[in-house]
Amino acid sequence: METSAERVAAALHVFGETEGWLSDKVGARWLGADRGLALVALAPISRGEPLLRSSASEQAVLSSEFPFPGEEPAFSQFLVRSVQQSPDEEDTGGRARLAVRLTHLILSLERHAADLGSLGRYVAALPSTDNLPMCWSEAKQSALLGSTIEPRIKGAAARMKAEAADLFAMWPFAELSLGPAPPSLATFKEAFVRAQAVVASRALQAEAGSLGAVLVPMLDLANHAGAESANARLLWASGAPSLEAVAAIPEGHEVCWCYDPEADYLDLWERYGFFDVRFPCYGIHTVEIWAGAVGEEPCWIPEKIVPLECPLLTRLLAEAKAACEENGADVQSESALRRSGLTKFAVLIRRHLSGYPAPGKKKGHKVARVVLKYEQQLLAGTLAKVQKAIQKIVPPTSFCMDLGLHFSEPPPRHGLGPHPSDQGPVFKFVRKPSNSSEVAR
Numbered sequence: 001m002e003t004s005a006e007r008v009a010a011a012l013h014v015f016g017e018t019e020g021w022l023s024d025k026v027g028a029r030w031l032g033a034d035r036g037l038a039l040v041a042l043a044p045i046s047r048g049e050p051l052l053r054s055s056a057s058e059q060a061v062l063s064s065e066f067p068f069p070g071e072e073p074a075f076s077q078f079l080v081r082s083v084q085q086s087p088d089e090e091d092t093g094g095r096a097r098l099a100v101r102l103t104h105l106i107l108s109l110e111r112h113a114a115d116l117g118s119l120g121r122y123v124a125a126l127p128s129t130d131n132l133p134m135c136w137s138e139a140k141q142s143a144l145l146g147s148t149i150e151p152r153i154k155g156a157a158a159r160m161k162a163e164a165a166d167l168f169a170m171w172p173f174a175e176l177s178l179g180p181a182p183p184s185l186a187t188f189k190e191a192f193v194r195a196q197a198v199v200a201s202r203a204l205q206a207e208a209g210s211l212g213a214v215l216v217p218m219l220d221l222a223n224h225a226g227a228e229s230a231n232a233r234l235l236w237a238s239g240a241p242s243l244e245a246v247a248a249i250p251e252g253h254e255v256c257w258c259y260d261p262e263a264d265y266l267d268l269w270e271r272y273g274f275f276d277v278r279f280p281c282y283g284i285h286t287v288e289i290w291a292g293a294v295g296e297e298p299c300w301i302p303e304k305i306v307p308l309e310c311p312l313l314t315r316l317l318a319e320a321k322a323a324c325e326e327n328g329a330d331v332q333s334e335s336a337l338r339r340s341g342l343t344k345f346a347v348l349i350r351r352h353l354s355g356y357p358a359p360g361k362k363k364g365h366k367v368a369r370v371v372l373k374y375e376q377q378l379l380a381g382t383l384a385k386v387q388k389a390i391q392k393i394v395p396p397t398s399f400c401m402d403l404g405l406h407f408s409e410p411p412p413r414h415g416l417g418p419h420p421s422d423q424g425p426v427f428k429f430v431r432k433p434s435n436s437s438e439v440a441r
Helices: 002-017 073-082 092-111 117-124 138-144 150-170 185-202 265-272 311-326 334-353 366-391 399-405
Strands: 026-030 037-041 050-053 213-215 232-237 240-245 285-289 299-302 427-431
Touching: 002 026, 002 037, 002 117, 073 092, 073 150, 092 117, 092 185, 092 213, 138 150, 138 366, 150 185, 185 213, 185 265, 265 366, 311 334, 334 366
Parallel strands: none
Antiparallel strands: 026 037, 050 240, 232 240, 285 299, 285 427
16 A cells, blocks of 8 residues: 555656646545556546646656656667667557666666656556566466466566566666666566566557657556446547546546457456456457468457357368368268368367366466366357257268268367477467458467
8 A cells, every 4th residue: 555655646746747637536546456546536527528638758757769767878879779669550669668668767776776756756666567477477377277378478478588688688787877786687587577567567559749658657547447338538639648538437436448449358367467357348259279280370269159150160161071072972061061160170179178177176376267267168158159050950971971070089188288389279369350360370
């Protein structure tokens, strides 16, 4: 609670020292461990009312494009050399620069007691990022064994450690005032991982202007709500971020905006460390599977509420037809071919489900158990729909149609195993693509 008070005080100082504006109808309140420190309505708020507006200056926000408090010219020059502008739409280079700048600030705060201003005090008071999966220990990550999201979590953690080591080797410690001796690699990695987690969970990507990736004190207190439940929205006016009510907000209610309308249940958990239970997202959940030769693009398969059509099923149907022709058998009815493809489809899903821990062996962190249960329920729902579709089709009689029923199921493996070099199916959660039948990795 002490750091919460310090965080609010620092954010309010930032607003007071700059051209920021905060409505007197909005304030920060502690809402318990689940919701944390949040923005709430101190009085009834009408739709369309402005809630807060931040300045776009380097005194008001922490931007990838501005020097941070206490940042030496030598470090700014190093940053230009080490992190180049990214050409992609999301400007990952901006987020990378923000993380490197934040690493330097965290090290400065830890290694000398100099006052780095309200923005420095704000960073020092930010809560722990231990709840983010990317920051979990290896022992904690092992509780996800068998889940479809485990490879992404472990991959992100491994990349962060490798990037920290590379950055440590290039860091110009001799040119910076970080104390009598440079930090150890372990201390540096800890600061870098914290910086990366803060950027992943709190940074905004400016839509216009020159802010790049940015941390905005006070605005980051507004919690997430699904697109259909959010009562506020983020706006960018003249390159500066602001928050506006899109619905009436009664006194005492949270001010919430939608962090990402396309994010699904596990996307939000992976990025922000929470499950969207109060305000469920309405995005489509899918899994991704490698079902063929090494190097092929993965195909998505749907959850139970989605019509049973997807690129993988289309491919399995085509393979069934090709097998008939190759063996000299007459191509039978469309329904019989579909039965063959659906049967293979079901086998692939069963194979993955067999890799989850047995019900009596689920140990480890309770959050990991939630993930495992969620994935199993989604896959089991899809499998049930596939099996129901198979039962509606008249059983095949020819060899060609028996192909699906006699499809050889490989032995179950524990968890996901290597991907995709073992040429077996590997699943992971992704969002359904809007304009393409294939999902990019």
